[in-house]
Amino acid sequence: MKKNFNLFKPSKKFGQNFLIDKIVISNIVDNLNPKSGEVLLEIGPGFGSLTFPILKRIDKLYAVEIDKNLSEKLKNFFSPEKLTIFSENIIKFNFLKFYKKKAKRIRIFGNLPYNISVFLMIKLLKFSYLIEDMHFMFQKEVADRIQANPSEKSYGKLSIIIQYFFKVTLLLDISKESFSPIPKVNSSFIRLQPHVCSPYHVKDITMLSYVTNVAFSQRRKIVKHSLSKLFSEKKLCDLGINPLLRAENISISEYCRLTEYLVKKNFLIPK
Numbered sequence: 001m002k003k004n005f006n007l008f009k010p011s012k013k014f015g016q017n018f019l020i021d022k023i024v025i026s027n028i029v030d031n032l033n034p035k036s037g038e039v040l041l042e043i044g045p046g047f048g049s050l051t052f053p054i055l056k057r058i059d060k061l062y063a064v065e066i067d068k069n070l071s072e073k074l075k076n077f078f079s080p081e082k083l084t085i086f087s088e089n090i091i092k093f094n095f096l097k098f099y100k101k102k103a104k105r106i107r108i109f110g111n112l113p114y115n116i117s118v119f120l121m122i123k124l125l126k127f128s129y130l131i132e133d134m135h136f137m138f139q140k141e142v143a144d145r146i147q148a149n150p151s152e153k154s155y156g157k158l159s160i161i162i163q164y165f166f167k168v169t170l171l172l173d174i175s176k177e178s179f180s181p182i183p184k185v186n187s188s189f190i191r192l193q194p195h196v197c198s199p200y201h202v203k204d205i206t207m208l209s210y211v212t213n214v215a216f217s218q219r220r221k222i223v224k225h226s227l228s229k230l231f232s233e234k235k236l237c238d239l240g241i242n243p244l245l246r247a248e249n250i251s252i253s254e255y256c257r258l259t260e261y262l263v264k265k266n267f268l269i270p271k
Contacts, residue, residue, distance in 0.1 A: 017182075020180045031172070043136075045085070046070060105131060128165045151249050153248075164198075206269065215247035
């Protein structure tokens with residue numbers, strides 16, 4: 001890949017940092033474990049550090065690449081029957097239309113730029129039912145937030161909302177020296193699998209999002225105060241929530257319990 005890398009110029013506009021460490025690449029492909037017959041969609045193949053080794057294992061791969069220069073160059077290496085590249089912004093990509101054409105759940109993977117990673121993850125929550133699994137490289141800070149547990153420093157609204165839909169597994173921590181150009185921070189590679197039997201349930205995910213947003217907007221306050229406009233201290237106790245805890249100490253199941261109370265109460269989210 002070093003030979004091929006000379007053909008490509010990283011773009012600051014798209015926040016491109018290309019993975020070049022062969023050992024890391026091999027570990028990622030092994031963890032992904034692609035098989036022919038599966039529908040695999042790569043986000044941001046770049047100069048193909050994962051594309052090339054994966055296509056040695058399977059017959060067909062789909063990819064979304066916003067940089068038209070990169071997508072055109074990658075097309076020179078493979079026939080359309082082997083690699084289909086959509087030259088567009090992944091934020092605007094129609095996952096539902098793609099899924100309906102394939103009639104099979106999608107495996108999604110890629111190295112996500114920091115500037116779109118959180119926004120894209122929130123978008124993908126809407127399509128969790130059509131996803132087999134996802135394997136993403138994030139900046140370590142974002143990965144820490146996604147996989148954090150209650151009472152950990154990184155635990156917050158993002159942890160709760162993503163873990164509500166997906167089981168999160170850390171697979172690899174990756175040094176910034178594994179990329180070119182070298183970014184300022186390290187990265188992590190994680191797996192996200194939709195829950196087969198979800199441990200969580202709310203009737204209104206928008207309400208869960210609202211409750212967690214209110215709680216974490218004042219995360220240093222105890223919930224007796226941060227959630228005071230939604231719950232009295234007595235109601236928190238009735239719902240099994242210690243009013244002296246902070247937002248970061250409340251579990252996902254407990255946030256679901258708070259959410260369900262508001263749903264049953266027909267509480268209207270302020271506009």
